[in-house]
Amino acid sequence: MTTIKDVAEKAGVSVATVSRVINNEKYVNEDLRRYVLKIVNDMGYQPDGIARGLRTKSTNVISLVIPDINNPFYPEVARGVQSVADEYEYVVILCNTDRVVQREQKFVNILNQQRVEGIIINPSGSTRREMNILARLNIPVVLISSQNILPNFDIVMVDNIQGVGLAIDHFYELGHRRIGLVGGSREVSSGEQRYQGYIQSIARHGIPVEEELITEGKFDHNGGYECMKRLLKLKNRPTAVFAANDIMAIGAVSAIYETGLKIPDDISIIGFDDIAYSRMMYPKLTTVSQPKFEMGAIATQMLFERVTGQEIPNPRRKILDHSLVIRDTTQRI
Amino acid sequence: MTTIKDVAEKAGVSVATVSRVINNEKYVNEDLRRYVLKIVNDMGYQPDGIARGLRTKSTNVISLVIPDINNPFYPEVARGVQSVADEYEYVVILCNTDRVVQREQKFVNILNQQRVEGIIINPSGSTRREMNILARLNIPVVLISSQNILPNFDIVMVDNIQGVGLAIDHFYELGHRRIGLVGGSREVSSGEQRYQGYIQSIARHGIPVEEELITEGKFDHNGGYECMKRLLKLKNRPTAVFAANDIMAIGAVSAIYETGLKIPDDISIIGFDDIAYSRMMYPKLTTVSQPKFEMGAIATQMLFERVTGQEIPNPRRKILDHSLVIRDTTQRI
DNA sequence: AATTTTTCTGTAAACGATTACAACCCAAAT
DNA sequence: ATTTGGGTTGTAATCGTTTACAGAAAAATT
Numbered sequence: 001m002t003t004i005k006d007v008a009e010k011a012g013v014s015v016a017t018v019s020r021v022i023n024n025e026k027y028v029n030e031d032l033r034r035y036v037l038k039i040v041n042d043m044g045y046q047p048d049g050i051a052r053g054l055r056t057k058s059t060n061v062i063s064l065v066i067p068d069i070n071n072p073f074y075p076e077v078a079r080g081v082q083s084v085a086d087e088y089e090y091v092v093i094l095c096n097t098d099r100v101v102q103r104e105q106k107f108v109n110i111l112n113q114q115r116v117e118g119i120i121i122n123p124s125g126s127t128r129r130e131m132n133i134l135a136r137l138n139i140p141v142v143l144i145s146s147q148n149i150l151p152n153f154d155i156v157m158v159d160n161i162q163g164v165g166l167a168i169d170h171f172y173e174l175g176h177r178r179i180g181l182v183g184g185s186r187e188v189s190s191g192e193q194r195y196q197g198y199i200q201s202i203a204r205h206g207i208p209v210e211e212e213l214i215t216e217g218k219f220d221h222n223g224g225y226e227c228m229k230r231l232l233k234l235k236n237r238p239t240a241v242f243a244a245n246d247i248m249a250i251g252a253v254s255a256i257y258e259t260g261l262k263i264p265d266d267i268s269i270i271g272f273d274d275i276a277y278s279r280m281m282y283p284k285l286t287t288v289s290q291p292k293f294e295m296g297a298i299a300t301q302m303l304f305e306r307v308t309g310q311e312i313p314n315p316r317r318k319i320l321d322h323s324l325v326i327r328d329t330t331q332r333i
Numbered sequence: 334m335t336t337i338k339d340v341a342e343k344a345g346v347s348v349a350t351v352s353r354v355i356n357n358e359k360y361v362n363e364d365l366r367r368y369v370l371k372i373v374n375d376m377g378y379q380p381d382g383i384a385r386g387l388r389t390k391s392t393n394v395i396s397l398v399i400p401d402i403n404n405p406f407y408p409e410v411a412r413g414v415q416s417v418a419d420e421y422e423y424v425v426i427l428c429n430t431d432r433v434v435q436r437e438q439k440f441v442n443i444l445n446q447q448r449v450e451g452i453i454i455n456p457s458g459s460t461r462r463e464m465n466i467l468a469r470l471n472i473p474v475v476l477i478s479s480q481n482i483l484p485n486f487d488i489v490m491v492d493n494i495q496g497v498g499l500a501i502d503h504f505y506e507l508g509h510r511r512i513g514l515v516g517g518s519r520e521v522s523s524g525e526q527r528y529q530g531y532i533q534s535i536a537r538h539g540i541p542v543e544e545e546l547i548t549e550g551k552f553d554h555n556g557g558y559e560c561m562k563r564l565l566k567l568k569n570r571p572t573a574v575f576a577a578n579d580i581m582a583i584g585a586v587s588a589i590y591e592t593g594l595k596i597p598d599d600i601s602i603i604g605f606d607d608i609a610y611s612r613m614m615y616p617k618l619t620t621v622s623q624p625k626f627e628m629g630a631i632a633t634q635m636l637f638e639r640v641t642g643q644e645i646p647n648p649r650r651k652i653l654d655h656s657l658v659i660r661d662t663t664q665r666i
Numbered sequence: 667a668a669t670t671t672t673t674c675t676g677t678a679a680a681c682g683a684t685t686a687c688a689a690c691c692c693a694a695a696t
Numbered sequence: 697a698t699t700t701g702g703g704t705t706g707t708a709a710t711c712g713t714t715t716a717c718a719g720a721a722a723a724a725t726t
Contacts, residue, residue, distance in 0.1 A: 001471070003682055014706045019684060027704060044469065049446040050386045051682030054711050059383065061426075061447070069408040070609065075429075078402060082429060086436075091443050093394075094427040096408075096415060103419075110424050113382040114394070136377065138334070221613055250613050257615055276403065280554055280583050281614055282590055336712055347676045352714060360674060384712030387681050 002045045011039045022047060053115065060090050062303060063111045064296075065104065065121040067188075068219065069096040071247050072275040073292055074122070077144065080296025081120060088304055090117075099124045099219075105133055112137050118303040120296075122146055124188065140306035142299045147189040154306070156299045156318040160190055163288045164197025164242065165204075166324040167270040170286075171240040172205050175333040176268060179207070180238030182227040182252050184219040184245060191219065194244045194272065213238055217248070224251025232259055239267060239333050246271040246278050246287055253281075253329075264331040274325055283328035290322045335378045344372045355380060386448065393423050395636060396444045397629075398437065398454040400521075401552065402429040404580050405608040406625055407455070410477065413629025414453060421637055423450075432457045432552075438466055445470050451636045453629075455479055457521065473639035475632045480522040487639070489632045489651040493523055496621045497530025497575065498537075499657040500603040503619075504573040505538050508666040509601060512540070513571030515560040515585050517552040517578060524552065527577045527605065546571055550581070557584025565592055572600060572666050579604040579611050579620055586614075586662075597664040607658055616661035623655045 004022075008015040013036065020028045021036040039045075053059045064081050066074040078094055085092045093116060097104040104124050111119060118140040123131065134141050135152050142154040171179050181198045184191035195216075202209050215230050217223030224243055231238055232255060243249035249271030256267055263269060263283055271278060274289035298318060306312060337355075341348040346369065353361045354369040372378075386392045397414050399407040411427055418425045426449060430437040437457050444452060451473040456464065467474050468485050475487040504512050514531045517524035528549075535542050548563050550556030557576055564571055565588060576582035582604030589600055596602060596616055604611060607622035631651060639645060 001682095004684095005682075015683080016685075016706060016708095017704090020705090023684080027702090029704060032704085046442065046446050048387075048448060048682055049443075050383055050392065050448050051711090052684075053383045054381075054387050054682080054713085055684045057711075059447075060443075069411060070405065072403065072405065075402040075408060078427075079429065079431070091426060091428070091440070091447065093424060094411075095424070096412065098412070107424070109379070110382075110393075113379050114392075114424070115381060115383050221609065250610075253615070254613055276554065277583075277610060280587055281610075282586065334712095337714095338712075348713080349676060349678095349715080350674090353675090356714085360672090362674065365674085381712050384681090385714075387683085387712080388714045390681075 001048070002043045004045070004047065007036070007040055007043060007045050010043065011036050057115075059115050059117060061093055061114070061116050062090055062118040062120065062300070062307070063093040063095060063107075063116045065095045065097065065107055065111075065119060065123075067097050067099045067104075067122055067124045069094075071220065071245070072277060073245065073273045076275070076292035077122075077296035077299075080293035080298075081300045082296075083293075084297050084300040084304070090304075097124050101130055105130070108133055108137070112139070118142075118307045120144060120299050120303055140303055142303045144295055144299050145190055147193070152315060154299075154302045154316045154318075156295055156302065156320065158290045158295075158320050158322040160193035161197040161200060163272065163290070163322045164194050165201045166322070167242050167272070167288055168198065168201035168205070170270065170324055170326065170330060171242070171268065172207075174240075174268065174330060176240035177207055178213070178236070178238045178240070180213040180231045180241040181215060182224050182231070182241055182243040182248050183214060183216040184223070184248060186216060188219070191216075191244060198242060219245060219248065221247045221251040221254075224248030225255045226251075228252035228255035232256070232261075237267075240330070241267060241269045243269060243271045246273040246275045246285060249285055249287070249329075250277070250281065253285075264329050268330040268333075270324075270330060278325075279327065286327045286330040287325055288322055289325045291320050295320060334381070335376045337378070337380065340369070340372055340376060340378050343376065344369050390448075392448050392450060394426055394447070394449050395423055395451040395453065395633070395640070396426040396428060396440075396449045398428045398430065398440055398444075398452060398456075400430050400432045400437075400455055400457045402427075404553065404578070405610065406578065406606045409608070409625035410455075410629035413626035413631075414633045415629075416626075417630050417633040417637070423637075430457050434463055438463070441466055441470070445472070451475075451640045453477060453632050453636055473636055475636045477628055477632050478523055480526070485648060487632075487635045487649045487651075489628055489635065489653065491623045491628075491653050491655040493526035494530040494533060496605065496623070496655045497527050498534045499655070500575050500605070500621055501531065501534035501538070503603065503657055503659065503663060504575070504601065505540075507573075507601065507663060509573035510540055511546070511569070511571045511573070513546045513564045513574040514548060515557050515564070515574055515576040515581050516547065516549040517556070517581060519549060521552070524549075524577060531575060552578060552581065554580045554584040554587075557581030558588045559584075561585035561588035565589070565594075570600075573663070574600060574602045576602065576604045579606040579608045579618060582618055582620070582662075583610065583614065586618075597662050601663040601666075603657075603663060611658075612660065619660045619663040620658055621655055622658045624653050628653055 008018045095107040122144045145157045186192045215227035217227040271287040274287045278285035341351045428440040455477045478490050519525045548560035550560040604620040607620045611618035611620050
């Protein structure tokens with residue numbers, strides 16, 4: 001690896017001059033600059049980011065920590081993050097925890113040691129203690145799609161309760177009164193909130209909340225499948241089902257098809273997220289849409305406002321717009 | 334940020350001793366070790382990975398560069414990569430190029446400057462010049478799912494030509510003779526190979542190759558949709574279609590449904606990859622399966638063999654097993 | 667008791683960049 | 697002729713670690 005010293009020697013100048021040239025500082029003679037630049041290119045010299053980082057205390061890297069890279073929701077968020085990180089000439093380390101809290105903590109520690117300058121995270125952990133690890137870092141953190149237990153972080157999310165409300169309202173207007181929940185784990189914030197949204201909306205319409213219509217599973221395809229299986233076993237099964245996210249909805253759809261029932265003829269279904277696949281599948285999924293790319297982009301924008309040292313005393317909370325996208329999995333009873 | 338010096342001062346020892354303690358070297362008194370460790374914990378000291386990296390010339394990070402994070406194929410590969418990187422206590426920087434070569438090159442340069450210790454890449458670029466940038470790095474590189482133009486890199490992939498052969502054979506056995514291709518861009522290696530696989534297999538069965546049955550589009554949902562649209566406009570449309578990957582197949586399915594045709598009754602279809610959706614969708618997609626997680630894991634394993642300095646003179650080529658998974662989108666004509 | 671070996675600890679030199687500071691040169695102003 | 701001041705360059709300190717080397721103390725060997 002050629003170092004700045006090698007370049008300096010070859011060019012017959014001091015390392016300081018080379019440094020000035022590659023950092024485009026003024027106060028270096030135009031001819032000399034061109035000369036040094038030529039040698040830099042000839043030697044294929046690239047400054048060592050590590051050494052530079054040690055001196056300048058900046059690594060130009062941030063990190064995005066997500067629970068499930070197999071859920072297309074997150075890759076889309078990641079694209080949003082990347083897009084603004086690009087503008088700032090930062091690279092982003094993407095960490096996938098597969099929802100194991102332990103791994104999340106390990107990541108956070110490593111990231112801290114590697115001196116990333118900020119973290120965007122959708123936490124798998126939810127307890128105060130788990131969050132404390134984040135709080136002890138002294139770098140900016142922004143939470144996506146998660147309640148902040150500790151009030152120290154910026155946060156960007158949609159209003160889950162309202163979002164679910166849209167879904168239940170739609171069911172209600174279509175005449176459904178027996179509405180099931182294919183719920184995600186209530187240990188994570190969005191699972192809990194969407195559960196609350198379901199309960200509150202059902203109650204708001206004067207429909208009695210029935211325990212047997214409420215299920216809870218893992219936030220993935222199989223979780224949705226299992227939950228739906230349970231609902232289908234009921235003597236008096238629901239005519240409509242809200243699933244806590246789209247991949248659970250897709251799992252539910254599989255379960256429904258498996259029993260020979262038709263969608264939406266026999267059962268209506270609504271998901272949450274509006275992942276790309278929901279408009280590619282058949283029948284196309286009615287779902288509560290949230291702006292995934294923007295969520296990533298805005299979170300990153302907020303992060304950089306702190307990374308670049310702006311004084312923002314209070315944690316901010318940005319609520320993004322959601323909307324119900326009516327497609328082909330819902331129909332009048 | 335507390336440094337090793339702070340810890341040393343507080344403990345009344347030299348920095349060397351603290352360094353020895355946190356690196357678990359022998360030759361430090363057991364009592365002293367415990368004492369220092371206590372202070373380390375009290376102060377919440379974490380060594381600076383940057384400074385350490387500068388001295389030791391190791392960053393403990395590798396990178397995975399992929400063209401399309403929205404294609405579930407790659408997240409699954411990424412999980413495989415992460416899983417073995419975890420074992421080695423490495424973190425992985427995931428870079429998504431969205432198939433723009435320019436961005437790929439920028440990433441590679443930044444990664445090089447950040448002194449990542451190895452790169453796993455599914456290149457978007459294909460020309461010799463584009464590959465040269467990789468060759469000039471002096472860190473290990475392993476290619477996934479791509480031909481190596483330059484013979485300098487390890488590579489792990491499936492035999493695309495054989496894979497496509499399985500699909501075409503299956504169509505043939507089911508009585509199909511008019512088989513269309515929803516092809517991916519031939520500028521990328523897997524697009525070209527799958528095209529070749531199609532041509533060769535068709536010829537092998539003595540079926541004339543017809544230009545009008547061959548389409549080429551972007552390697553995504555919309556690409557598949559557009560190609561299929563074109564095939565459907567033919568006076569004499571195909572009875573079976575092979576799509577270059579599953580998301581293209583899914584796009585093709587959308588296009589077929591849109592015209593009111595039935596799958597597999599009117600048209601049979603086979604994809605490639607076996608992403609998770611292909612068995613969640615309806616009807617379930619027949620597809621050529623390749624081991625995604627393993628591909629990532631094995632590539633990473635090969636990478637680490639070089640990263641850890643083993644002498645492996647020749648580039649290696651690992652061909653993984655593929656198989657045809659017959660589901661519900663193919664039927665006898 | 668003298669010597670050798672082993673254990674333990676500290677001093678100081680790296681690693682590869684950035685940057686404060688000083689010094690020099692030269693043109694312009696006094 | 698002297699001073700001023702901006703442009704240009706170099707010297708050396710610094711960032712936070714690891715580690716070669718040295719030296720002291722303790723243990724083992726002769």
